Amino acid sequence: MGGAAHFDIPSVGRRSQQFYLDCVAVMLAGLASEQLCLGDLSDGAGGGENCDLAVATRIATYAEAKLGMGASFLHSKAESDEELERIRLHDAGLRARVEKTLTDQFERAKDILKIKRVLLEMLATELDANGFLSPQRVIELEKSIAVSIPSEPQMI
Incomplete structure (x- = not known):
């Protein structure tokens, strides 16, 4: 059994680093819910290019590699998922930072859901x-x- 949720992201306004971290946490909340309620994870959040995990990874990479909201102010011109994937594959530091963001926000989502x-x-x-x-x-x-x-x- 799978599910889907739709969230409207405001097109204007100040989008801080916390805004992007919140978006990642929201995208990982389904996985966190599965782990809390069912005791493990299923393949429901992964798969297609617009699945929860892909969107969370895209947001984390974008904030880190394009917006200067991570450990570096270097800017990448990567736009497409393929380009973002390529820079993650070729930059071990970026890959580790994106993974840390995903892990941290997954744990944060679980903490919120526990409450x-x-x-x-x-x-x-x-x-x-x-x-x-x-x-x-x-x-x-x-x-x-x-x-x-x-x-x-x-x-x-």
């Missing part, structure tokens, strides 16, 4: 039953948790 475990279980149950969740339904479920468990630490 939101009750909501995560509710979302998983509804997805299993209905195959779909609207943004409004997610908000409703989150509000019901906030009302029923007021002492739970809230993390966005």
Whole structure:
């Protein structure tokens, strides 16, 4: 069983390093959910050029190699996935930094989901039953948790 989620990224506004790290964490949250709920990972997040893992890798590479938001201010002209893949393959330092970003943001996503475990279980149950969740339904479920468990630490 696989899934998909759609997130709107604002076309304007200040996009800081944290913005890009947040995007990577969001893209890896499905994998993190699988590991927390099912105990391991499946092939659902990998595969195609627009799969969660590919998008997370693309964002991490782009921020590191093009935007000066990593360990270096060197700029690459790479744009396509093939070009980004090529620079990762030929630059071991870049590859290691991208891997670290992916690992760190995966762990961050898991930490957030652990705090939101009750909501995560509710979302998983509804997805299993209905195959779909609207943004409004997610908000409703989150509000019901906030009302029923007021002492739970809230993390966005």
